[in-house]
Amino acid sequence: MMNRRPLILVTNDDGYQSKGITSLTEAMRNLGDVIVFAPDSHRSGMSSAISPSFPLRARLLRKEEDLTVYACNGTPVDCVKLALNEFTERKPDLLVSGINHGSNAGISVIYSGTMGAAIEGCIFDVPSIGFSLCDFTSDADFSSTMEVASKVAKKAIEEGLPKGICLNVNVPSGAVKGIRVTTQTQGKWVNEYHRSKDGAGRDIFWLTGNFENWEGENENSDEWVLANGYASVVPVKIDMTAYDFLPQLKEWKF
Amino acid sequence: MMNRRPLILVTNDDGYQSKGITSLTEAMRNLGDVIVFAPDSHRSGMSSAISPSFPLRARLLRKEEDLTVYACNGTPVDCVKLALNEFTERKPDLLVSGINHGSNAGISVIYSGTMGAAIEGCIFDVPSIGFSLCDFTSDADFSSTMEVASKVAKKAIEEGLPKGICLNVNVPSGAVKGIRVTTQTQGKWVNEYHRSKDGAGRDIFWLTGNFENWEGENENSDEWVLANGYASVVPVKIDMTAYDFLPQLKEWKF
Numbered sequence: 001m002m003n004r005r006p007l008i009l010v011t012n013d014d015g016y017q018s019k020g021i022t023s024l025t026e027a028m029r030n031l032g033d034v035i036v037f038a039p040d041s042h043r044s045g046m047s048s049a050i051s052p053s054f055p056l057r058a059r060l061l062r063k064e065e066d067l068t069v070y071a072c073n074g075t076p077v078d079c080v081k082l083a084l085n086e087f088t089e090r091k092p093d094l095l096v097s098g099i100n101h102g103s104n105a106g107i108s109v110i111y112s113g114t115m116g117a118a119i120e121g122c123i124f125d126v127p128s129i130g131f132s133l134c135d136f137t138s139d140a141d142f143s144s145t146m147e148v149a150s151k152v153a154k155k156a157i158e159e160g161l162p163k164g165i166c167l168n169v170n171v172p173s174g175a176v177k178g179i180r181v182t183t184q185t186q187g188k189w190v191n192e193y194h195r196s197k198d199g200a201g202r203d204i205f206w207l208t209g210n211f212e213n214w215e216g217e218n219e220n221s222d223e224w225v226l227a228n229g230y231a232s233v234v235p236v237k238i239d240m241t242a243y244d245f246l247p248q249l250k251e252w253k254f
Numbered sequence: 255m256m257n258r259r260p261l262i263l264v265t266n267d268d269g270y271q272s273k274g275i276t277s278l279t280e281a282m283r284n285l286g287d288v289i290v291f292a293p294d295s296h297r298s299g300m301s302s303a304i305s306p307s308f309p310l311r312a313r314l315l316r317k318e319e320d321l322t323v324y325a326c327n328g329t330p331v332d333c334v335k336l337a338l339n340e341f342t343e344r345k346p347d348l349l350v351s352g353i354n355h356g357s358n359a360g361i362s363v364i365y366s367g368t369m370g371a372a373i374e375g376c377i378f379d380v381p382s383i384g385f386s387l388c389d390f391t392s393d394a395d396f397s398s399t400m401e402v403a404s405k406v407a408k409k410a411i412e413e414g415l416p417k418g419i420c421l422n423v424n425v426p427s428g429a430v431k432g433i434r435v436t437t438q439t440q441g442k443w444v445n446e447y448h449r450s451k452d453g454a455g456r457d458i459f460w461l462t463g464n465f466e467n468w469e470g471e472n473e474n475s476d477e478w479v480l481a482n483g484y485a486s487v488v489p490v491k492i493d494m495t496a497y498d499f500l501p502q503l504k505e506w507k508f
Binding site: 042044045046047048049050051052053055056057058077078081082085086107109110111113116119123124148151152155159162164165178179181183184186188191192193195196198202203204205206207233234235236237238239240241242243245246249250252253254 | 446452
């Protein structure tokens with residue numbers, strides 16, 4: 001058993017001022033001492049991007065007994081790396097990222113800065129969880145996600161997570177029927193660009209699109225449970241090796 | 255059998271003017287018709303980052319019978335998405351990304367823009383391969399990587415790749431003893447920041463570090479074969495679900 005309060009590192013990709021991270025910080029302060037180390041502005045869709053070509057800076061914004069807040073000019077992964085290399089006296093007992101304003105279910109785990117941060121925590125062998133609320137509206141209500149985050153975070157501190165595995169937690173908007181363990185839904189984004197013109201009449205392309213679900217009625221997939229009112233927990237591996245394909249690939253004669 | 259020459263999409267993260275992509279384009283023109291669609295400048299370490307908050311533009315630089323070249327103001331993944339949504343008449347038979355100037359072995363697959371592009375091609379169900387040369391020197395010789403790229407690309411066009419799997423190919427500097435199928439080496443980067451001061455005496459942090467290999471003498475790992483003079487081919491999955499951990503996670507009582 002732990003003799004001291006757990007140390008919890010909180011980050012996100014929407015920036016330190018966002019409602020999502022404020023809600024998550026509030027939920028985590030009930031579980032332990034919190035260090036917030038988050039981007040100084042919006043870094044959505046940054047995946048696991050890192051910044052090798054400019055210097056990082058960290059600005060101390062708040063320092064209380066159980067809460068320290070830094071803003072950093074880097075990506076979500078930069079924030080995690082810098083915090084864990086230079087700004088934490090001991091390894092945190094938990095890293096939480098979010099609450100993202102919008103879904104990171106299905107293939108979006110690949111593009112998500114929220115999950116980039118959780119994956120980075122996992123590389124450091126810190127139990128790590130990304131939280132996202134499937135609601136893009138500006139007045140989204142984060143309260144049910146705070147409840148889910150409290151429950152999942154508490155279990156992750158108690159149970160730990162295996163080396164190389166973190167959690168991708170998505171919560172539907174509205175009432176939550178329960179929490180389900182699921183898998184990353186197979187599918188892709190389609191019709192991804194809105195073609196428009198700039199002031200000089202040149203073509204420009206804005207990212208948009210909709211998710212094409214290839215698993216339809218798979219009740220174990222994250223998209224299905226979210227569409228049916230449950231929160232989803234997908235365990236995510238950082239080892240991307242396709243082990244099943246190794247024997248076949250070894251037959252290729254180069 | 256194909257009745258027409260294969261269509262090959264070429265991209266990278268070092269920008270369309272880099273020596274690596276010029277070398278890769280040259281190698282691919284022997285195998286098919288080539289469309290280069292690459293970032294207009296350096297986008298290293300961009301992982302699978304996407305750009306939802308500014309409009310993308312594509313500039314046509316060259317148009318010949320078997321070679322078309324575009325430069326784009328987005329990330330490597332933006333380039334692949336925009337090319338496949340808006341700039342290719344048919345689905346390419348192959349996507350190749352690189353040749354990256356520096357290793358993308360081990361955990362670097364997570365941060366790599368080169369591999370971000372290959373993973374994106376894979377999401378589109380295009381056989382996709384990222385190529386990297388483990389040599390950071392400015393006068394790096396890409397010729398042996400061109401040979402490896404020709405061999406691996408030819409096989410991928412002939413054999414195809416399973417849905418959801420792409421290849422991460424790394425080539426050592428110097429003579430190449432052969433090509434080995436391997437796994438992503440477990441490990442992480444450590445000592446990741448060089449702390450310095452700006453002109454006003456404030457702390458700044460530059461990304462640096464060295465890779466700590468947790469698998470030492472595993473002869474099937476990518477870092478081992480590269481250190482021993484072989485090119486490495488790791489099959490990479492886009493489904494990040496940790497299936498092995500699902501049963502245990504389902505025992506958690508939330």
